[in-house]
Amino acid sequence: MARNADGTRARLLSAARHEFAxxxxxxxxVDRIAADAGSNKAQIYYYFGSKDQLFDxxxxxxxxxxxxxxxxxxxxLPGFAAQLAEAYEHDPDLLRLVSWQxxxxxxxRExRExRExRAGxxxxxxxxxxxxxIAQIAQAQAQGxxxxxxxxxxxxxAVLHIAxxxxxxxRDLAWxxxxxxxxxxxxxxxxxxxxxxxx
Amino acid sequence: MARNADGTRARLLSAARHEFAxxxxxxxxVDRIAADAGSNKAQIYYYFGSKDQLFDxxxxxxxxxxxxxxxxxxxxLPGFAAQLAEAYEHDPDLLRLVSWQxxxxxxxRExRExRExRAGxxxxxxxxxxxxxIAQIAQAQAQGxxxxxxxxxxxxxAVLHIAxxxxxxxRDLAWxxxxxxxxxxxxxxxxxxxxxxxx
DNA sequence: CTCTGTCAACTGTCTAGTTAGTTGATAATC
DNA sequence: GATTATCAACTAACTAGACAGTTGACAGAG
Numbered sequence: 001m002a003r004n005a006d007g008t009r010a011r012l013l014s015a016a017r018h019e020f021a022x023x024x025x026x027x028x029x030v031d032r033i034a035a036d037a038g039s040n041k042a043q044i045y046y047y048f049g050s051k052d053q054l055f056d057x058x059x060x061x062x063x064x065x066x067x068x069x070x071x072x073x074x075x076x077l078p079g080f081a082a083q084l085a086e087a088y089e090h091d092p093d094l095l096r097l098v099s100w101q102x103x104x105x106x107x108x109r110e111x112r113e114x115r116e117x118r119a120g121x122x123x124x125x126x127x128x129x130x131x132x133x134i135a136q137i138a139q140a141q142a143q144g145x146x147x148x149x150x151x152x153x154x155x156x157x158a159v160l161h162i163a164x165x166x167x168x169x170x171r172d173l174a175w176x177x178x179x180x181x182x183x184x185x186x187x188x189x190x191x192x193x194x195x196x197x198x199x
Numbered sequence: 200m201a202r203n204a205d206g207t208r209a210r211l212l213s214a215a216r217h218e219f220a221x222x223x224x225x226x227x228x229v230d231r232i233a234a235d236a237g238s239n240k241a242q243i244y245y246y247f248g249s250k251d252q253l254f255d256x257x258x259x260x261x262x263x264x265x266x267x268x269x270x271x272x273x274x275x276l277p278g279f280a281a282q283l284a285e286a287y288e289h290d291p292d293l294l295r296l297v298s299w300q301x302x303x304x305x306x307x308r309e310x311r312e313x314r315e316x317r318a319g320x321x322x323x324x325x326x327x328x329x330x331x332x333i334a335q336i337a338q339a340q341a342q343g344x345x346x347x348x349x350x351x352x353x354x355x356x357a358v359l360h361i362a363x364x365x366x367x368x369x370r371d372l373a374w375x376x377x378x379x380x381x382x383x384x385x386x387x388x389x390x391x392x393x394x395x396x397x398x
Numbered sequence: 399c400t401c402t403g404t405c406a407a408c409t410g411t412c413t414a415g416t417t418a419g420t421t422g423a424t425a426a427t428c
Numbered sequence: 429g430a431t432t433a434t435c436a437a438c439t440a441a442c443t444a445g446a447c448a449g450t451t452g453a454c455a456g457a458g
Contacts, residue, residue: 003403003456024302027225030448040405045449099302102368103223103295122372130372149394150387154364157373158391161360165353169301173321173329174356188349192357195348195394202422202437229414239439244415 011037017058021093024100025055059101060123067129074136078190084163095167147199210236216257220292223299224254258300259322266328273335277389283362294366346398361391
């Protein structure tokens with residue numbers, strides 16, 4: 001086997017991303033990740049330390065990628081939401097990872113676990129982008145370019161969730177199942193956001 | 200220990216509900232459920248057949264309770280959303296169960312699992328209520344009492360998600376963390392729904 | 399030679415599911 | 429009304445496999 005540290009690391013990360021997205025932290029199998037990456041289980045511990053740390057690394061990378069790849073445009077929140085929806089469609093693992101992270105690595109009391117498993121660190125780039133986004137929205141509201149019916153953080157939160165409305169991880173019983181074309185979906189999402197932010 | 204089949208079954212269900220809400224299907228421990236219920240592991244298999252079936256039972260009961268306890272009022276969707284939000288606040292396990300169900304029991308391809316674990320059945324009462332709700336919304340739209348900017352199923356879907364905006368399982372990085380009073384939260388949710396449904 | 403990357407095999411623990419047997423209530427039999 | 433049979437409810441102990449994490453050896457590159 002050719003020696004290639006960066007390549008192995010990247011293959012492990014990619015395999016871990018798929019595995020965690022599919023099965024979550026508790027359901028993921030370290031052996032499966034190693035096998036999928038064409039590597040060895042020991043490599044995972046060599047490179048990432050533990051299963052939990054591997055998950056945190058995968059999650060942080062995914063979120064940072066998303067934030068960098070789909071920057072918020074405060075002057076076009078409807079378009080931003082539509083772009084997000086397309087990112088989610090293009091990579092269905094993304095929102096699943098987010099959901100797993102909320103459920104399994106969030107700040108819940110975790111009544112009693114073997115090892116005190118503390119919540120994972122939040123990815124720096126994503127946190128900063130979010131804070132900046134809230135500030136921009138607040139400013140636009142102050143200038144009357146956006147409705148101030150809602151607090152800025154609530155508004156951003158709502159926009160992010162509306163963008164995720166079509167993701168498989170959001171589907172509920174109200175879902176007819178008939179697949180809406182991307183363009184139509186984007187139009188609906190943009191219109192909904194417009195309904196919320198129009199001054 | 201007094202013998203009480205119904206009581207034991209109920210205690211097991213309640214313990215399972217907490218356990219599954221906290222840890223999900225893969226993370227839940229059958230032994231813990233039995234211990235919490237003050238019962239025995241074998242009773243779980245006696246009453247429910249398997250861990251998966253126990254989860255499905257818990258989930259169906261939770262969803263049916265919710266649907267029955269918070270019926271949709273097509274003439275007051277904003278109020279309906281606010282009521283939902285209060286139900287979610289009152290029982291934080293509810294939306295966690297829904298999230299776990301989507302992630303772990305949904306119709307995903309499940310790349311390869313030991314046993315062919317097919318997706319769980321959808322609770323009858325909830326499905327019927329949802330279909331009825333969509334029909335009512337469509338009718339109200341046809342009569343001009345609700346905006347027809349959005350298809351009826353999309354509208355209901357959006358309303359359900361907006362109601363869940365404040366649930367811990369939805370919190371993302373845009374979340375400031377400062378707890379909004381229930382009344383203020385309900386007002387915001389109702390306003391958002393109004394923005395979407397006003398003709 | 400030595401350091402880094404790699405891996406097969408191993409370990410101790412955990413876990414879903416099973417089993418064989420016990421207990422208590424109810425009901426039939428004398 | 430006492431004795432016995434029956435069955436549902438219950439339990440402790442067990443099994444077989446799965447799992448996260450470890451080790452020690454080995455190989456290629458500088």
